[in-house]
Amino acid sequence: MADQTGTAGHALMQQMGITTENIERRKRVVGLCPDDLARIAAIRDAVAGNCEQLTSQFFDFLASLEEARPLFGNREMVDRARRLKSEHVVAMVQGDYGTRYVEQRIELGLIYSKAALDPRVFLGAFHHLVKAMGGSVMKRFHDAPHDAFESFMALEKVAFFDVGIIVDVLIFERERVIGRQQEAIRELSTPVLQVRDRLLILPIIGVIDTHRARLLTDNLLQAIRAKRARVVVVDVTGVAAVDSKVANHLLQAVTASRLMGATVIVTGLSSEVAQTLVTLGVDLSRLNTIGDLQGGIEEAERLLGYTVASTPSPNGHSPSVHPQSVQPESA
Amino acid sequence: MLVPVLKQGDVLIASIQAALSDADLLQLRDELAEKVGRLRARGVIVDVTALDVMDSFATRTLRGIVQMTKLRGAETVIVGIQPDVASAMVQLGLTLNDISTALDLEDGFALLASSLAGRHRGG
Numbered sequence: 001m002a003d004q005t006g007t008a009g010h011a012l013m014q015q016m017g018i019t020t021e022n023i024e025r026r027k028r029v030v031g032l033c034p035d036d037l038a039r040i041a042a043i044r045d046a047v048a049g050n051c052e053q054l055t056s057q058f059f060d061f062l063a064s065l066e067e068a069r070p071l072f073g074n075r076e077m078v079d080r081a082r083r084l085k086s087e088h089v090v091a092m093v094q095g096d097y098g099t100r101y102v103e104q105r106i107e108l109g110l111i112y113s114k115a116a117l118d119p120r121v122f123l124g125a126f127h128h129l130v131k132a133m134g135g136s137v138m139k140r141f142h143d144a145p146h147d148a149f150e151s152f153m154a155l156e157k158v159a160f161f162d163v164g165i166i167v168d169v170l171i172f173e174r175e176r177v178i179g180r181q182q183e184a185i186r187e188l189s190t191p192v193l194q195v196r197d198r199l200l201i202l203p204i205i206g207v208i209d210t211h212r213a214r215l216l217t218d219n220l221l222q223a224i225r226a227k228r229a230r231v232v233v234v235d236v237t238g239v240a241a242v243d244s245k246v247a248n249h250l251l252q253a254v255t256a257s258r259l260m261g262a263t264v265i266v267t268g269l270s271s272e273v274a275q276t277l278v279t280l281g282v283d284l285s286r287l288n289t290i291g292d293l294q295g296g297i298e299e300a301e302r303l304l305g306y307t308v309a310s311t312p313s314p315n316g317h318s319p320s321v322h323p324q325s326v327q328p329e330s331a
Numbered sequence: 332m333l334v335p336v337l338k339q340g341d342v343l344i345a346s347i348q349a350a351l352s353d354a355d356l357l358q359l360r361d362e363l364a365e366k367v368g369r370l371r372a373r374g375v376i377v378d379v380t381a382l383d384v385m386d387s388f389a390t391r392t393l394r395g396i397v398q399m400t401k402l403r404g405a406e407t408v409i410v411g412i413q414p415d416v417a418s419a420m421v422q423l424g425l426t427l428n429d430i431s432t433a434l435d436l437e438d439g440f441a442l443l444a445s446s447l448a449g450r451h452r453g454g
Contacts, residue, residue, distance in 0.1 A: 221418060224434070225414050228435075255421045259427060260417050261442075
């Protein structure tokens with residue numbers, strides 16, 4: 001288990017681009033220098049000896065916060081976090097802040113991220129911990145406040161080094177979630193559906209921007225090739241607002257489809273959209289438009305030579321359209 | 332690079348196999364204009380499936396082919412424009428507005444057949 005998560009921390013470290021040079025850079029950013037290591041060595045026992053108590057302070061403070069409830073709802077997670085934190089408190093004063101140290105910080109950051117711990121909540125608790133560490137240091141050096149202060153400041157550099165990593169992990173994980181959601185939306189947003197042989201439907205719902213319009217056009221063209229479509233019905237019932245830019249994107253998709261030998265029928269232009277387009281003076285003369293999706297499909301079937309015949313249902317109720325009754329006319 | 336021009340019934344098929352230089356394109360245009368008359372073709376299909384770039388010169392030459400063969404009494408269909416090519420052409424404003432296009436050779440034949448049949452009916 002520990003090994004497994006160890007590799008998770010290591011993998012994330014690589015994804016985040018944290019290399020040895022990056023770690024050195026981070027140390028320089030917080031001003032951690034060799035002198036500090038000597039000062040930290042002086043307070044090693046004062047802090048490490050107190051590590052259980054310090055860890056408890058960190059978690060007791062977190063437990064008192066409403067925002068950290070998800071973390072404490074999961075027994076296993078909180079135990080792991082506690083163990084890692086206790087190791088962290090000891091490691092903070094060991095003077096070795098290399099790859100292994102960063103990896104452990106990232107693992108802890110991952111737990112916070114899983115518990116949906118906000119950076120500000122973490123920062124509050126972490127500040128509490130550092131303050132408690134300061135208390136331990138002061139107690140040890142009660143007769144030399146200057147040394148105590150120097151040592152504590154060195155320790156604080158390490159603390160900020162840690163904070164930098166943890167916050168980066170939280171942001172990175174959050175961005176990863178956003179990226180995944182964007183990907184999902186992108187995939188959902190451009191379905192190209194086949195209704196009959198050589199007839200595709202492209203329902204567009206929501207807002208069209210340049211990026212999406214491009215994606216839409218690409219998907220449509222690929223689908224025309226893959227499904228050998230001759231007619232495409234683009235339904236824009238779900239598009240609330242259209243401006244000249246969107247109209248142009250639509251026109252481009254239509255023109256590109258035509259280049260591939262497919263006819264495009266646009267359906268579902270609402271009265272508001274129609275008014276906007278006319279007011280804007282967009283030239284849509286090359287656009288083949290039909291009122292609603294049903295009409296569009298009927299027109300497409302006509303173009304493809306399909307006829308729909310209704311046959312009375314066996315029990316004499318209203319006529320229904322059977323799949324077999326949709327047949328291409330023999331040319 | 333020579334483009335083979337095949338005769339199938341009263342339709343000529345020019346199947347472009349690789350990227351063409353401007354000179355090759357002009358040669359294809361001249362050859363088609365000449366063969367349409369000599370072989371008494373009623374239709375021409377130019378297959379551009381193999382092309383992954385279509386610049387303004389190629390577009391203009393294709394337009395030239397369509398217009399010349401039309402004057403010589405044949406209809407031309409461009410077939411096999413790839414999705415990426417179509418997309419790029421539209422971005423560049425090369426829209427081949429008044430030219431017939433079809434998905435592939437098969438569709439090109441069907442399109443020619445129906446439009447030639449219409450012409451017969453129309454007189």
